[in-house]
Amino acid sequence: MQKKWVVFFCVFWWQGSNDSLPSAEAVMFLKFSLRSVFYGAGGGNDIQWCFSQVKGAVDDDVAEADIISTVEFNHSGELLATGDKGGRVVIFQQEQENKTQSHSRGEYNVYSTFQSHEPEFDYLKSLEIEEKINKIRWLPQKNAAQFLLSTNDKTIKLWKISERDKRPEGYNLKEEDGRYRDPTTVTTLRVPVFRPMDLMVEASPRRIFANAHTYHINSISINSDYETYLSADDLRINLWHLEITDRSFNIVDIKPANMEELTEVITAAEFHPNSCNTFVYSSSKGTIRLCDMRASALCDRHSKLFEEPEDPSNRSFFSEIISSISDVKFSHSGRYMMTRDYLSVKIWDLNMENRPVETYQVHEYLRSKLCSLYENDCIFDKFECCWNGSDSIVMTGSYNNFFRMFDRNTKRDITLEASRENNKPRTVLKPRKVCASGKRKKDEISVDSLDFNKKILHTAWHPKENIIAVATTNNLYIFQDKMN
Amino acid sequence: MGEEEGLHQTQLLDTMFVRGLKRKCIDGEEDIEGTLAGIKAIPSYNLQRQSLLDMSLVKLQLCHMLVEPNLCRSVLIANTVRQIQEEMTQDGTWQMINTQSTGQTSLDRLVSTDILCRSSREQAEGKQVPGYSNFNKDFEDDQTQDSSETMSTASSVQAPRNLQSNVWEMENAQENRGNFQKSLDQIFETLENKSPNSVEDLFSEVDNSYYDLDTMLTGMMSNTKMGHCDGLETFSSPTTTTSNSNCKSDLNELDHIVEILVES
Numbered sequence: 001m002q003k004k005w006v007v008f009f010c011v012f013w014w015q016g017s018n019d020s021l022p023s024a025e026a027v028m029f030l031k032f033s034l035r036s037v038f039y040g041a042g043g044g045n046d047i048q049w050c051f052s053q054v055k056g057a058v059d060d061d062v063a064e065a066d067i068i069s070t071v072e073f074n075h076s077g078e079l080l081a082t083g084d085k086g087g088r089v090v091i092f093q094q095e096q097e098n099k100t101q102s103h104s105r106g107e108y109n110v111y112s113t114f115q116s117h118e119p120e121f122d123y124l125k126s127l128e129i130e131e132k133i134n135k136i137r138w139l140p141q142k143n144a145a146q147f148l149l150s151t152n153d154k155t156i157k158l159w160k161i162s163e164r165d166k167r168p169e170g171y172n173l174k175e176e177d178g179r180y181r182d183p184t185t186v187t188t189l190r191v192p193v194f195r196p197m198d199l200m201v202e203a204s205p206r207r208i209f210a211n212a213h214t215y216h217i218n219s220i221s222i223n224s225d226y227e228t229y230l231s232a233d234d235l236r237i238n239l240w241h242l243e244i245t246d247r248s249f250n251i252v253d254i255k256p257a258n259m260e261e262l263t264e265v266i267t268a269a270e271f272h273p274n275s276c277n278t279f280v281y282s283s284s285k286g287t288i289r290l291c292d293m294r295a296s297a298l299c300d301r302h303s304k305l306f307e308e309p310e311d312p313s314n315r316s317f318f319s320e321i322i323s324s325i326s327d328v329k330f331s332h333s334g335r336y337m338m339t340r341d342y343l344s345v346k347i348w349d350l351n352m353e354n355r356p357v358e359t360y361q362v363h364e365y366l367r368s369k370l371c372s373l374y375e376n377d378c379i380f381d382k383f384e385c386c387w388n389g390s391d392s393i394v395m396t397g398s399y400n401n402f403f404r405m406f407d408r409n410t411k412r413d414i415t416l417e418a419s420r421e422n423n424k425p426r427t428v429l430k431p432r433k434v435c436a437s438g439k440r441k442k443d444e445i446s447v448d449s450l451d452f453n454k455k456i457l458h459t460a461w462h463p464k465e466n467i468i469a470v471a472t473t474n475n476l477y478i479f480q481d482k483m484n
Numbered sequence: 485m486g487e488e489e490g491l492h493q494t495q496l497l498d499t500m501f502v503r504g505l506k507r508k509c510i511d512g513e514e515d516i517e518g519t520l521a522g523i524k525a526i527p528s529y530n531l532q533r534q535s536l537l538d539m540s541l542v543k544l545q546l547c548h549m550l551v552e553p554n555l556c557r558s559v560l561i562a563n564t565v566r567q568i569q570e571e572m573t574q575d576g577t578w579q580m581i582n583t584q585s586t587g588q589t590s591l592d593r594l595v596s597t598d599i600l601c602r603s604s605r606e607q608a609e610g611k612q613v614p615g616y617s618n619f620n621k622d623f624e625d626d627q628t629q630d631s632s633e634t635m636s637t638a639s640s641v642q643a644p645r646n647l648q649s650n651v652w653e654m655e656n657a658q659e660n661r662g663n664f665q666k667s668l669d670q671i672f673e674t675l676e677n678k679s680p681n682s683v684e685d686l687f688s689e690v691d692n693s694y695y696d697l698d699t700m701l702t703g704m705m706s707n708t709k710m711g712h713c714d715g716l717e718t719f720s721s722p723t724t725t726t727s728n729s730n731c732k733s734d735l736n737e738l739d740h741i742v743e744i745l746v747e748s
Contacts (some may be wrong), residue, residue: 125552126740127552153552215555216552216554216555234555234556235555262559263559263562263563264559265555265556265559267556284556284559284560317533317536317564317567317568318564320560320563320564320567321560321564324556324560371536374536374539375539377543377557380554380556380557380560
């Protein structure tokens with residue numbers, strides 16, 4: 001509140017001291033300051049987020065198979081893929097922009113749905129292998145078809161998604177029902193011609209990369225050479241060639257000789273966006289290791305170790321658990337990387353190992369509730385995070401279907417909610433606020449009334465535009481910025 | 485224990501851990517001389533820490549049997565348990581907890597045993613134990629893959645604490661630690677081997693008195709009775725299956741195999 005008046009006074013005082021007419025710069029300044037003051041804390045350059053679409057069932061009763069487990073835009077942003085607990089992949093395609101409707105960008109409609117993974121049973125261990133899709137990663141487009149990698153706990157598959165909009169017609173060698181005609185009855189030579197047909201999108205598995213992981217796969221990442229990729233499970237990271245399915249190289253192995261000594265696991269891994277020899281992996285102890293594959297075949301010795309010293313005043317029995325990193329993502333530039341632990345998002349400069357350059361608190365009000373969250377297992381929730389196309393804003397999810405955005409330049413943050421209540425397109429989302437303690441203001445929500453069953457773990461940002469995809473338990477929300 | 489009390493307990497725990505500062509006597513002399521007094525002065529911290537320990541052990545033991553347990557979660561919980569254990573050893577309060585008895589009826593004890601020793605199939609069916617309040621009712625209906633969650637909330641904080649204190653009604657703190665360490669080791673062995681046999685081992689060898697009760701409950705006759713002492717004797721080295729465990733685990737395995745055959 002005070003900020004508003006300070007700005008006003010400054011501007012009018014400045015104006016008052018200059019008797020001349022306001023210059024263009026002054027007007028600009030006035031406009032900018034007024035706008036930022038009145039719109040309050042905004043996520044970056046005054047982006048106003050509007051509801052665009054929501055996909056998924058309306059029921060409150062969630063079918064377990066429909067729980068969304070991963071969301072990913074492709075490199076152009078035209079396609080948006082989601083994976084669910086039932087092993088299905090649904091791909092949405094953005095409509096071509098409607099010239100008449102300049103107010104909104106194209107909508108995303110279902111393009112293809114297919115069953116990527118099926119449940120399996122490991123007979124040797126008498127355990128089920130879940131079909132839940134843990135990660136989807138798109139390959140850059142090289143021809144008319146699209147390719148993506150999808151993985152469950154044990155097996156990675158390369159899927160080809162291709163369109164078919166023509167079919168050959170005019171064969172005269174077969175009857176209507178498909179039986180071959182008696183050759184003696186064929187008297188003319190007819191060349192079939194392609195005729196248009198309804199668009200059909202087909203997905204076919206082109207490669208299956210199996211039997212390389214003893215533990216559960218948590219990450220896959222395609223290398224910038226577009227020929228290799230890595231897959232990481234709790235204790236090992238393997239390097240694959242996209243063409244070769246019967247072999248992979250093990251590049252990281254942190255399994256101790258004696259499993260009783262196990263205290264740390266790998267939680268996420270990613271290739272550097274530009275250096276094809278560099279990758280990072282994060283651990284359950286809050287460390288990130290950067291490895292260079294040129295150094296040795298087995299990258300057990302890191303090139304860099306990123307770790308922030310613990311704050312002694314915040315030490316508790318849960319310190320280690322909340323320091324466990326659930327996601328690591330390089331910036332598009334490759335200069336920075338972002339990590340997500342239970343309560344915060346940290347931005348690291350690859351050149352500085354001893355502490356992050358920026359830290360953003362996602363839901364610090366949960367720090368006093370850690371014991372309850374430990375009891376109900378919420379403390380083990382793995383939130384993901386993502387960058388916008390220009391690396392200026394980062395986004396992550398929280399509870400109560402809230403998600404948060406942090407603008408790295410303006411240092412402002414915003415909390416928004418993904419709910420069907422703001423259903424009308426181009427409705428600007430209202431910022432939300434959680435009241436940690438004390439008197440609850442109007443429109444604020446108290447910590448105790450947060451719904452911990454409604455968690456946003458997966459979010460994605462369009463690589464070029466201000467379009468975001470936010471997954472609640474079983475619904476996918478698409479928000480866009482308000483276009484004027 | 486009513487729902488409100490259970491909720492109160494967790495809230496206490498929350499406030500306890502909010503600052504994260506260890507509330508132990510800084511002055512060493514005070515610590516040695518007035519241990520009992522010290523405990524009386526801050527009884528809630530130790531109780532809460534014990535609750536956390538029990539909660540953690542329950543979480544570790546009630547791994548979802550049908551699907552491989554989440555290794556990251558198990559490791560984090562195990563590390564928390566180790567941390568508590570270390571602190572308790574330093575405090576010298578390890579022995580203190582044995583003297584606390586909260587006078588639970590034997591019936592409760594039987595019931596709580598039932599939870600731990602029930603087969604995985606029954607656990608998956610999510611049987612709620614009557615008389616145990618589920619103070620996180622929201623999560624009762626949570627249908628995530630981990631059915632252990634149902635069990636974790638069903639066996640509320642009260643039960644495990646009594647469970648464990650009764651288990652560790654032993655004189656020797658050393659043996660406690662040994663047994664305890666053994667259960668941690670076994671958990672990891674189990675995670676490593678992931679065979680039904682070793683999982684049964686986990687249940688049977690953490691506390692054998694439970695096992696006896698369980699056989700009574702399920703009406704199965706076992707060939708040899710595994711006494712309390714046997715558990716202690718074997719604490720120094722992880723053992724392979726005993727005849728008892730064989731009996732029970734074989735039956736479970738058989739059930740499991742039949743299930744697969746029927747379903748496929």
